[in-house]
Amino acid sequence: MKKIELTREDILHLAKLSSLKLTDQEVEKYCNQLGETVEFVKNLKELKTDVVIPTSQITNLTDVFFTDGETNKRVLTKEKATENAKYKKEKYFVVKRIM
């Protein structure tokens, strides 16, 4: 399969946007793998889409709203809310200091 050439910079940029730390070997690996993936997605271009109206929705629904002040059936207690958090302090979620 012909491959899209992704540069080191492309991979590093994507890693940054995805908040991923990559080793040098991984960067090398993803240059190849991601290139193949993008190339595969290009298959979509074979479809005839010139008579298809672009859409971002497949449900055919419009105007789905709720009424302000409706009863909240899904509210979580603070214990529930932080239950699955890896790091927490009292009632807060905790991450490494960011600034």
Next chain:
Amino acid sequence: MNKLTKFKPVIGLEIHVELKTKSKMFCQCEADYFGKEPNTNTCPVCLGLPGALPVPNRKAVERTILIGKALDCKINKISKFDRKHYFYPDLPKGYQISQYDEPIAVKGKLSIFNNQYSNQSQNSNSEFDKNFRITRVHLEEDTGKLLHVGSDTLVDFNRSGVPLVEIVTEPDFDNSDDVKVFLEELQTIIRYLGVSDADMEKGTMRIEPNVSLIKLNLLQLKNVKRVPGNPKGSVKLPKYKVEVKNINSFRFVKDAIDYELERQIALLEKGITPKQETRGYDPDKKITFGQRSKEEAHDYRYFPEPDIPPMTFSEKFIAEIKVPELPQERLDRYINKFGLREQDAFVITRSLQTTNYFETIITDKVVQEFKAKKKISNLEDHVAKIIINKKLSTDLQVRAFIKKTLEMLQPKETDEKLLNALIDRLIEASSKAVEDYKKGKENAIMYLVGQVMREMKGKADAKIIISKLKAQISNPQLKSKN
């Protein structure tokens, strides 16, 4: 800042306003998060748990349309939400639900009248009515709150998902004074609409000015006038822009812009193009400083929010959302209908509380009857002055305020007989003052007026007293007595 003859400031604004709804934007959690224990106001939607489905709050959408209409915008018939991606701990889903290419409202304008300039010059008013273009008004969700403690950043999601309206202007401003006046007008409008407290200190209104400068060549120097919003006067946009964040008062917005202009001019004069970046503002040092930006590449990878179907607004639906009387209209009404001075009308209309109190007083049945009976045509002006000069507090109950106002406005009825006798007696007793007055000391008569007023316990009209005094002093009969 005479350096501005070489450079023209190009300033645009991004304004965020938190809507005062009962529920959040996409879930039924309470929108009022103030003073709540951390993470007690959350659900799977606003915590961004996998599989939770957001549904828009109709009231928030209507209020955004209302803001759009008040700012003279075109309301889009079809509007949708988009995902804006970036990683930050206050954003649990890894994206913010916002609007990208089909915002609720576009292409509006807001005019301001900058008194500051009109005081400096005697030109006609219309010259200082300035138009600033509104690019768009869109709806999104607020993020959580971060607290930096020691080596930790603590996250509270109570605010996550509160409806947030973003108002974006064109870069039509060329000075910080106009920005301040514009923001004050916008804040007043938002409060008149009753959609938000628009409180800078509480963070329910937030301003991010973006500031840059363009170098003018000689030809442009001749043509560029200080008329923003006028495409003929505008010049090409600079290649960079600096955004300033974390400003919590209008005063600081002005200071931050002024500081940025100075800083950028210094760079530009050395031939350096200022870096495109986001800067913070330090109000104590009155400086801006470089911040590590959230997403340096501004690579937000927007795409349509697949979980929320598009919104469609019919003409009828849009028409039914009614804009109330706005501050500028109310000001005009006070001037034209009640004869208030512009300054007075301005002071009254600035605060919604004050103007509503004023309206309650002047439209009160008792006050209206009093006005008709006593033929006080400028009663509204009197009430306005009582409020402005704080003769009575607007904290008073309406009934008490009205009672005291009517007492103050009761025409002074003078007991003629008593007054005449008193004046005669006083003139006799105060020969020194009378002599001084006769010698041309006009002020001497005021001493006599004061005496009369004291005797009459204020129940006399000062003008009448003065004319009577003058008449009596120059009365030949009295002269012969001396």
